[in-house]
Amino acid sequence: xxxxxxxxxxxxxxxxxxxxxxxxxxxxxxxxxxxxxxxxxxxxxxxxxxxxxxxxxxxxxxxxxxxxxxxxxxxxxxxxxxxxxxxxxxxxxxxxxxxxxxxxxxxxxxxxxxxxxxxxxxxxxxxxxxxxxxxxxxxxxxxxxxxxxxxxxxxxxxxxxxxxxxxxxxxxxxxxxxxxxxxxxxxxxxxxxxxxxxxxxxxxxxxxxxxxxxxxxxxxxxxxxxxxxxxxxxxxxxxxxxxxxxxxxxxxxxxxxxxxxxxxxxxxxxxxxxxxxxxxxxxxxxxxxxxxxxxxxxxxxxxxxxxxxxxxxxxxxxxxxxxxxxxxxxxxxxxxxxxxxxxxxxx
Amino acid sequence: xxxxxxxxxxxxxxxxxxxxxxxxxxxxxxxxxxxxxxxxxxxxxxxxxxxxxxxxxxxxxxxxxxxxxxxxxxxxxxxxxxxxxxxxxxxxxxxxxxxxxxxxxxxxxxxxxxxxxxxxxxxxxxxxxxxxxxxxxxxxxxxxxxxxxxxxxxxxxxxxxxxxxxxxxxxxxxxxxxxxxxxxxxxxxxxxxxxxxxxxxxxxxxxxxxxxxxxxxxxxxxxxxxxxxxxxxxxxxxxxxxxxxxxxxxxxxxxxxxxxxxxxxxxxxxxxxxxxxxxx
Numbered sequence: 001x002x003x004x005x006x007x008x009x010x011x012x013x014x015x016x017x018x019x020x021x022x023x024x025x026x027x028x029x030x031x032x033x034x035x036x037x038x039x040x041x042x043x044x045x046x047x048x049x050x051x052x053x054x055x056x057x058x059x060x061x062x063x064x065x066x067x068x069x070x071x072x073x074x075x076x077x078x079x080x081x082x083x084x085x086x087x088x089x090x091x092x093x094x095x096x097x098x099x100x101x102x103x104x105x106x107x108x109x110x111x112x113x114x115x116x117x118x119x120x121x122x123x124x125x126x127x128x129x130x131x132x133x134x135x136x137x138x139x140x141x142x143x144x145x146x147x148x149x150x151x152x153x154x155x156x157x158x159x160x161x162x163x164x165x166x167x168x169x170x171x172x173x174x175x176x177x178x179x180x181x182x183x184x185x186x187x188x189x190x191x192x193x194x195x196x197x198x199x200x201x202x203x204x205x206x207x208x209x210x211x212x213x214x215x216x217x218x219x220x221x222x223x224x225x226x227x228x229x230x231x232x233x234x235x236x237x238x239x240x241x242x243x244x245x246x247x248x249x250x251x252x253x254x255x256x257x258x259x260x261x262x263x264x265x266x267x268x269x270x271x272x273x274x275x276x277x278x279x280x281x282x283x284x285x286x287x288x289x290x291x292x293x294x295x296x297x298x299x300x301x302x303x304x305x306x307x308x309x310x311x312x313x314x315x316x317x318x319x320x321x322x323x324x325x326x327x328x329x330x331x332x333x334x335x336x337x338x339x340x341x342x343x344x345x346x347x
Numbered sequence: 348x349x350x351x352x353x354x355x356x357x358x359x360x361x362x363x364x365x366x367x368x369x370x371x372x373x374x375x376x377x378x379x380x381x382x383x384x385x386x387x388x389x390x391x392x393x394x395x396x397x398x399x400x401x402x403x404x405x406x407x408x409x410x411x412x413x414x415x416x417x418x419x420x421x422x423x424x425x426x427x428x429x430x431x432x433x434x435x436x437x438x439x440x441x442x443x444x445x446x447x448x449x450x451x452x453x454x455x456x457x458x459x460x461x462x463x464x465x466x467x468x469x470x471x472x473x474x475x476x477x478x479x480x481x482x483x484x485x486x487x488x489x490x491x492x493x494x495x496x497x498x499x500x501x502x503x504x505x506x507x508x509x510x511x512x513x514x515x516x517x518x519x520x521x522x523x524x525x526x527x528x529x530x531x532x533x534x535x536x537x538x539x540x541x542x543x544x545x546x547x548x549x550x551x552x553x554x555x556x557x558x559x560x561x562x563x564x565x566x567x568x569x570x571x572x573x574x575x576x577x578x579x580x581x582x583x584x585x586x587x588x589x590x591x592x593x594x595x596x597x598x599x600x601x602x603x604x605x606x607x608x609x610x611x612x613x614x615x616x617x618x619x620x621x622x623x624x625x626x627x
Contacts, residue, residue, distance in 0.1 A: 054526055074529040087527040091545045100541070101531035152531065 003066030005030040005156050005188040006051055006079075011060035012212075013046055020046045022212035023060070030155070033182050033189045035199035038209035039235070044192045045084075047209075048158050051190065053077050065155055075104070079156040080149035085165055086141050088133040094120070094144055095129035101152045119151040122181065139170045146178070156188045163198065175202055196236050200224065208232050224281075230345050233279040240285070240318050241345075242278040246270045253339060260316030262292060264337050268344025277345040282307060282321040284341035291336035294318070296327050310335055378599035394596030403583055403601065410580035413494070413569075414562040417501040421558045424502075425509030426551060430543075432510070433517035447510045455504060459571045462500050466491040466572065492574030500568040505561065509554035516550025552616055560609055580605065 004027040013021040021043045028034045036044040049055040050062050053074035061068050069077060080101070089097050098119055102112045120126055123143035133141055142162060149157055162178070163171045179202050182189050193199050199206045200220040207217040208231075216228045227233035230241060244258035249272050256278060258264045270276045297317070298309035306325025310318050310333060320335060327333065381391045397403075432443045450458060465471040468487040476482035490496045520543070528538035544551075566581030573579065578586075580601070587598030 052526075052530055054529075073534075074526070075532045075534055079530075081527070081530045083523060083527055083530075087521065087523045089524060089527070089542060091542075100528070100533075104528075104532035104534075104537060148531065 002030060003063070004028055005032070005065060006190060007061075007063040007066075008047070008050070009061045009063070011047075011050060011057045011062060013043075013050065013055065013057050015046075019212050021050075021057070024212070024214055026207060026214060026217070028156075028188055028190055030188055031186045033179070033191065033202060033204045035191045035193060035203035035206045036209055036214075037193060037196055037199040037206050037235070039194060042209040043212040044194075044209050045160055048081070048160050048190065048192050051077075051156070052079055052081050052158055078154055079158055080152050080154040082142075082145045082149050082157065082159040082162045084161045086133075086145040088141055088144055088148070090133055093130050093132055094125065094136070097133065097144055098148045098151050101148060105152065115151055116147075119147040122150065123147045123177075138166050139174065142166065142174060146181070150181075150185070150187070154187065156190060157182075159189060159191045161193055162191070164193075164195075171198070178202065200236065208235060210235075226343060227279060228346050230277050230279070233343070233345060238282050238319060239279045240282065242280070242316065244276065244278065246272050246274050246276055248272060254344060256344075258316070260314050261312055261318075261337075262314050264342060265339040266342035266344050267340060270344050278342050279345055280318075280337055280342045282319040284338065285310075285318055285320040286336045286338060287320065287322060287327075288334050288336045291334040293332070293334055296329055296331045296333060299325070299327070299329055301325060308333075374599045374602050377595055378603055380596045380599075382594050382596055391596070394594070394600045397594075397597050398600055398604065402578070403597075406578045406580045406583040409494075409577070410563050410565075413497060413501060413565075413579065414559045416498055417505060417562045418555050418559045420498070420502050421506050421509040422551065422555065425506050425554065426513045426547070429510045429513035429550070430517045430547075433514055433520070434522065444510075444514065448507045450503070451507050456567060458504070459500055459568055462496075462503065463491060463571055466496050466499070491572065492577075494573065494577065497569050497573040497577075497579075500572040501562050501565060504568060505558040508557040512554030512557055513547060513550040515553075516547045520546050552619075556613065556616065559612070563609065564605060 006026070006028040008024050008026040011021055011024045012019065024043070024047060026047070036047060038044050046055060050057055051064070053069065053072060053076075056070070061070065063069065064077060064079060089100065092100065095116055098116045099112050102115060107115070116129075117126075120129065123146050125140060125143050125147065128136065128140065133144065136144065142165075145162070159178075163174050166174060175198060178189075189203075191199070191203060200223070203220065205218060206220055206223055207214045208223065209215065210231050216223060216232045223232065223236055227236060227239075233239045233241065242258045242261060242264070244256040244261070244264070246254050247257050247263070248255040249270070252267055252269070254266055254268065254270050254272075254276075256264050256266055256276060258278065264278065266278050268276075292312050292314070294310040294312040296308050297311045300307045305321055305323045306327075308320045308322065308325075308327065310320050312318065312335070318335060378394060379390045379392060380394075382393065428447070432440055432447070435443060463470075466488075468489060468491070469485075470491070472490065473482060473487050476488065477484055477486070482488065490499075524542050524546070525538050528542045529535070533541065564581045564584070566579060566585050569577065569579040569582055584598055584601050584605075587594045587601065
């Protein structure tokens with residue numbers, strides 16, 4: 001197996017007495033689209049800056065294509081960055097912005113011409129070569145930033161909240177375009193975002209970061225279905241968090257006495273008598289003819305379906321997603337929590 | 348322009364007309380007057396003939412060299428300092444900036460006298476150098492009265508203007524652009540040349556003008572630090588009006604020529620700097 005395109009080995013970095021990265025281990029395979037997801041201040045941008053070479057780890061090692069890049073300046077690394085808010089050169093036009101990275105590499109003038117044209121065609125910006133960044137829309141600036149970074153044909157492209165400044169509709173379209181671009185070029189993407197929908201929708205794998213650590217990494221579906229912690233469960237998608245005491249253990253399943261709910265069977269490992277947290281997605285709560293009795297006390301319709309809040313007779317309130325949505329406030333219902341969809345969380 | 352703006356504009360227009368434009372017209376008229384009788388109506392172009400007087404040419408050359416050298420030193424010292432200050436955290440930045448512009452609040456004449464005490468024989472500089480063993484006891488650098496002393500004085504007096512002008516540009520500069528340049532393969536030097544300097548250009552130009560133009564006509568610093576014998580353009584000009592026998596027409600001719608030269612230099616700079624906007 002070939003070396004990972006990017007590898008971090010127990011990397012730590014502190015700034016101003018605060019631990020920004022706390023022993024991060026990460027391996028990104030060549031050609032992979034990896035998203036780093038987390039709230040602001042979790043260390044995801046610092047991770048990117050360490051790979052780009054703008055910052056150096058206090059401990060641990062950063063490897064690019066299998067080589068330790070300690071002491072290698074940014075301009076010698078085979079990675080390029082799409083910066084947050086793009087950082088386009090305001091005094092240069094689109095062509096010169098994209099050509100910049102080729103001129104520094106002393107690429108012959110004729111080749112620069114063709115490669116810039118190719119890069120601009122790639123992001124569908126033909127005809128705007130002579131515009132200044134200030135004369136472009138946000139989406140166009142974003143494309144210039146991508147073209148400028150890709151024109152050097154880096155083995156790894158780092159993207160720092162590249163779509164953060166765009167409105168929702170444009171962001172959706174750019175997500176699709178970037179994803180298609182990545183598949184076509186086969187370039188390794190490391191994509192930093194705080195938008196879970198973006199990370200889940202675009203990436204092959206998502207690393208969830210919190211307080212300088214990668215708390216869970218995996219395919220989007222696995223993260224969604226099997227969050228390891230309360231943080232991941234809450235950060236990715238909507239979730240019902242329940243707490244209770246383990247009453248019995250049976251292999252991979254545990255029976256839990258949940259506060260305000262009653263007896264619930266969940267998947268996961270825990271010792272009997274221990275207090276645990278459980279997570280169940282709103283769309284996995286089943287409205288049925290029997291089960292736990294409750295009353296609908298709120299209905300929110302969002303076009304694709306309905307989200308009820310069901311107040312259980314035992315006291316707890318559950319979010320329940322339902323495609324049909326025929327119930328009104330005050331309707332008496334029964335809900336069931338299928339054991340395969342209820343997860344025991346670590347912390 | 349709307350009709351309603353006129354009442355508001357009247358005071359500044361009258362002010363400019365009476366106190367800025369009219370004196371210029373007088374200067375231009377007096378340039379064609381006769382020596383010793385500046386206010387008679389008889390016109391003469393005689394003063395223009397005296398323009399080629401070697402004394403005035405020497406003074407002009409001396410002033411041009413001084414202004415150029417002062418501007419160059421202020422650029423080399425002031426620009427990096429301005430950038431350094433602009434990149435400090437806000438509180439330190441304000442303190443440093445204040446420290447640089449503080450001399451502007453003090454009386455410039457007093458400050459120039461202070462330099463006399465520093466530079467004169469057995470002055471502060473000589474004593475420090477003797478104390479450090481760089482200079483033999485009772486020896487002196489004899490700096491006071493030399494062009495070097497004048498240069499020290501003008502650099503000291505005008506450096507804050509350069510720092511101020513460049514700081515204004517540097518503070519607005521998005522320094523992540525340097526990261527972007529390095530990310531795209533530019534070394535520090537290339538990033539400086541291709542990104543930082545072009546974006547600082549308005550400040551560098553404005554600072555150069557703020558230093559070059561006043562130094563070209565300066566006479567206080569040359570008077571006090573340069574000694575009585577070395578005449579600079581400003582001294583020659585002043586003497587035309589103040590000293591007997593006075594020569595107002597020549598003074599006015601020199602003023603007009605100086606004005607045209609500065610205007611020409613600014614036009615050239617504006618063209619180099621990509622538009623007059625860069626200077627204003």
